Amino acid sequence: MQTAAFTKHLFQYEQDKYYPLRRIPMNMRLKLDLCGIKLSIGDWSKFSREDREKLVMMPYEKPEEIAAIRKRLLELIAACEGDSTETEPVRSPAPWTATSSVPATVCKQIEALGLSAPTQEQWADLSDVQRFALLKLTREGHENKKLPLALKEFGLLV
Structure with missing residues (x-):
């Protein structure tokens, strides 16, 4: 291309x-x-x-x-x-489409960095792929140095 x-x-x-x-x-x-x-x-x-x-x-x-x-x-x-x-395809509805609350794993990993977890409103305002990214970046036992960069890019870190 x-x-x-x-x-x-x-x-x-x-x-x-x-x-x-x-x-x-x-x-x-x-x-x-x-x-x-x-x-x-x-x-x-x-x-x-x-x-x-x-x-x-x-x-x-x-x-x-x-x-x-x-x-x-x-x-x-x-x-x-x-x-x-x-593998098994993700069943519908996919976890990243849920907007009623911020998943506990997301909050826990973000707060472990000394940062504020997104509010439910902020979470709901993200696109599906942004929520998907945050779920992947905050998996239990998964260290990802790009999490703060993603939070900043998504407007969740000021």
């Missing part, structure tokens, strides 16, 4: 000075959870830049779009003789 149109699908905190899709971005991780594939970073790195960019830009709002992503991923994994595995 000649353009960097795919970067609009990425968060600033995910940007890499060498190539933004060197790692699997949150947008793609969300798609993987929805279509039930645990993609290894090794397989991701075997995909061409063009394939990575196309995957990131693929829509995922409708069941047929998720099915198309799954089909394409399985084709790419087979082509590279990858070691990624299939």
Whole structure:
């Protein structure tokens, strides 16, 4: 691809000075959870830049779009003789779509950094992919140095 149109699908905190899709971005991780594939970073790195960019830009709002992503991923994994595995797709409603309260794990991890957890209103105002990112970045036993950067980018840290 000649353009960097795919970067609009990425968060600033995910940007890499060498190539933004060197790692699997949150947008793609969300798609993987929805279509039930645990993609290894090794397989991701075997995909061409063009394939990575196309995957990131693929829509995922409708069941047929998720099915198309799954089909394409399985084709790419087979082509590279990858070691990624299939898992159970996230059931509906997905945890990141719940906006009535901030998950306890999110509050706990953010407060452990000495920061204020988002209010329920702030949580509800985030996009699905932002809530997904915060759920991933605050998993129990998961240290992520990018959490403060994500909080700042999402307007939760002043």
